[in-house]
Amino acid sequence: MDTATAARFEASRNRLAxxxxxxxxxxxxxxxxVQDAFLRWQAADREYVEVPEAWLTKIVTNLALDRLRSAKMRHERAVGAWMPEPLLRGDPMLGPADTVEQRESVTMAVLTMMEKLSPTERAVYVLYEAFSYSHAEIAEILDLTVSASQQHLHRARHRIAAAGNRTELDPAAARRIVEAFVEAAASGRTERLVTLLTxxxxGTSDGFGGLAEKLIHYSTPQRLATALRAFKPTAAKRRFAGGSPMIHAAVVNGCPAMLATVDDRVVSVAILEIRDDRIAGVRGISAPHRLARLTAQWQxxxxDAALIESW
Structure with a gap:
């Protein structure tokens, strides 16, 4: 592959990712x-590829759908241990963020809700809402009729709406929410935490150290507050993490988040979903494999300066 052809792919890599x-x-x-798509691009007879961007979009979309439909991935997600991988604000993989729909499409709530969609509904929703493809273009990418694309979008929007009603926050507002959350959690008083919740x-967590075989769910504000009160690390937890964590405020997948770091390594993140200026959901993630990219971006x-230097 010549340099110009490789450069054409690289120019699309972030969008494809x-x-x-x-x-x-x-x-x-x-x-x-995306790497599989690069191999397809490398092997393709590019003389017959009229619009490389459209060709690559189709390849990546269908490769992703093949993964979603694979027996291995269906099993991994069916056992109840799957959750979206968090990304730090500014990560190029978060992609376009000019519209409300684009920003919401990468929130943990929407990514989780999309698990309830069929692979085709998911693809139509993402291509239309996040990347502004027309139904005619989506029909070409997915080998559908235009009317079928419209029907898939209607069904997807109906389900995704259940994860909506978010509050748009700037980084300063997000930090204030995290500060209040950290203060309440550090106080050890359940009632202080409950006042912050809808x-x-x-809540959902993958357990201390990300070791839970299945995700742990907290179905009421009281149960969630009780779990959050216990978030403050014990001596055993500090040993497991490799030291006393520093606590930072951040924005992860478009939501306020509390990050716990040890030696500039993210060991845990609590992502706060906001509705009507209160916390409607908390997603706690501690599994190292889920935090690898976030840690790399953090480093x-x-x-900003830590909210707590040593917890």
């Missing part, structure tokens, strides 16, 4: 999908 991430909910799987707040950029 952002597309694959939205379809798969996993940065690692998205990277593998009446129907819920690559400057960040």
């Amino acid at each position: 952002a597309l694959a991430y939205r379809l798969l909910g996993s940065a690692a799987d998205a990277e593998d999908t 009446a129907d707040a819920t 690559r950029h400057e960040h």
Whole structure:
């Protein structure tokens, strides 16, 4: 492959990765999908590829759908241990963020809700809402009729709406929410945490160290607050993490988040989903394999001073 042909692919890599991430909910799987697309591009008879961007979009979309439909991935997600891989604000894999729909399409709530869609519904929703493809273009990419594309979008929107009603926050507002959350969690008082939560707040966690075989669900504000009160690390947890964590405020997948770091390595993140200026959901992630890309991005950029220097 000549330099110009390789450069043409590289110019599309971030967009393709952002597309694959939205379809798969996993940065690692998205990277593998884009690399598979590169191999297809390398082997293709490019003389007959009239519009490389459209050709690559079709390849990546269908490779991602093949992954979603694979027996291995269906099993992994069916056992109840799967959750989206978090990405730090500014990560190019988050992709376009000019519209509300584009920003919401990478929130943990929407990525999780998309698990309830069929692979085709998921692809139509992502291509239309996040990448502004027309139904005619989507029909070509997915080998559908235009009317079928419209029907898939209607069904997807109906289900995704259940994860909506978010509050748009700037980084300063997000930091204030995280500060209040950290103060309440550090106080050890359940009632302080409950006042920050909506009446129907819920939580999900992959367990201390990400060791839970299945995700742990907290179905009421009281149960969630009780679990959060116990978030403060014990001596055993500090030993497991490799030291006393520093606590930072961040924005992850478009939502306020509390990051716990040890030696500039992210060991845990609590992502806060906001509705009506309160916390409607908390997603706790501690599994190292889920935090690998987030840690790399964290180490690559400057960040604000810690909220707590040693917890």
